[in-house]
Amino acid sequence: MTTRFPTRDELRVWRDFIETGEAVRTEMAARLQRQGLSTGDYTVLLALSEATGQRMRSSELATAVGWERSRLSHHLGRMEKRGLIRREECLTDNRGAEAVLAPAGAEIFQAVTRPHLRDIREIFVDALTPDQLAATGEIMAALREHLAQE
Amino acid sequence: MTTRFPTRDELRVWRDFIETGEAVRTEMAARLQRQGLSTGDYTVLLALSEATGQRMRSSELATAVGWERSRLSHHLGRMEKRGLIRREECLTDNRGAEAVLAPAGAEIFQAVTRPHLRDIREIFVDALTPDQLAATGEIMAALREHLAQE
DNA sequence: CCAAGCTGGTTGACGTGTCAATTATGCTCG
DNA sequence: CGAGCATAATTGACACGTCAACCAGCTTGG
Numbered sequence: 001m002t003t004r005f006p007t008r009d010e011l012r013v014w015r016d017f018i019e020t021g022e023a024v025r026t027e028m029a030a031r032l033q034r035q036g037l038s039t040g041d042y043t044v045l046l047a048l049s050e051a052t053g054q055r056m057r058s059s060e061l062a063t064a065v066g067w068e069r070s071r072l073s074h075h076l077g078r079m080e081k082r083g084l085i086r087r088e089e090c091l092t093d094n095r096g097a098e099a100v101l102a103p104a105g106a107e108i109f110q111a112v113t114r115p116h117l118r119d120i121r122e123i124f125v126d127a128l129t130p131d132q133l134a135a136t137g138e139i140m141a142a143l144r145e146h147l148a149q150e
Numbered sequence: 151m152t153t154r155f156p157t158r159d160e161l162r163v164w165r166d167f168i169e170t171g172e173a174v175r176t177e178m179a180a181r182l183q184r185q186g187l188s189t190g191d192y193t194v195l196l197a198l199s200e201a202t203g204q205r206m207r208s209s210e211l212a213t214a215v216g217w218e219r220s221r222l223s224h225h226l227g228r229m230e231k232r233g234l235i236r237r238e239e240c241l242t243d244n245r246g247a248e249a250v251l252a253p254a255g256a257e258i259f260q261a262v263t264r265p266h267l268r269d270i271r272e273i274f275v276d277a278l279t280p281d282q283l284a285a286t287g288e289i290m291a292a293l294r295e296h297l298a299q300e
Numbered sequence: 301c302c303a304a305g306c307t308g309g310t311t312g313a314c315g316t317g318t319c320a321a322t323t324a325t326g327c328t329c330g
Numbered sequence: 331c332g333a334g335c336a337t338a339a340t341t342g343a344c345a346c347g348t349c350a351a352c353c354a355g356c357t358t359g360g
Binding site: 004005006009010011012013014016017018019020021023024025027066114117118120121123124125126127128132133134135136137138139140141142143144145146147 | 290
């Protein structure tokens, strides 16, 4: 049986998908950057803000945000240098490390979160009809599910 | 008038959109990488392959693939070092540079393109119903159009 | 014609992401 | 117990992207 290759139209949609995603992320990153945060910073601060005690084990945090351990480790290193978080040793497991939200981190997260939500609405929600928004949810779910199967 | 913030559902779709896009791109990048190319490499090789004479002015190439000049410059530098392309001076404009597809680049592009198309089908096209695929096209168009307006 | 500004392209610094190797601790089974 | 393996996290090397600065060479208006 011969392999079926994507048609011209299918390819066009694929490229649209990739390029639009990139464009949207880039725009959001630029807006966040104006306030001094990268999207990665925001992701980490959000997770820590919601955590009980504003602290999390490194590996929990990694799975919570869906990052590889080493990626998180590098990122926490940079955030620590800027005073957004600190690291503490874990009492129950001597190998472990905890990331703790630092005051500076909490403050900038507070300052950024409302504009960020507004940006999400402007860039994303306002661009789509309610039907399209719902369809997007289903499409993303389908893609993820398909990806998860092997 | 008070600013309307995204609802919980809207936020969920936003996060799905961002995370799924990232997951899909990452998976595709990993597959291409197994054959020795990054997605950027593939983009550049595709553009050069389709260009008349397998060559393009740097700035044309940049707009063709939608990259900033400096990004392209860095990337061409890396690709040149690997022998995938070469650079030549432009005859009509002494400031200009042309990127030319090198034999090694053409060869690996040939080798990679069929598996790559198959991957697009497997990862993306096969995951969606025809309706969903069409909807995706419309949604991406809406997002891009909205983004373009300031 | 030539100074001022525009354009094409490169470079350096730095933040980011991945991979593979490393270190140190925990755990388990003979 | 202790050897061997699994796990937590970090590190180093390198590819990638962005930004700002830079160097030419073009272009144009006085």
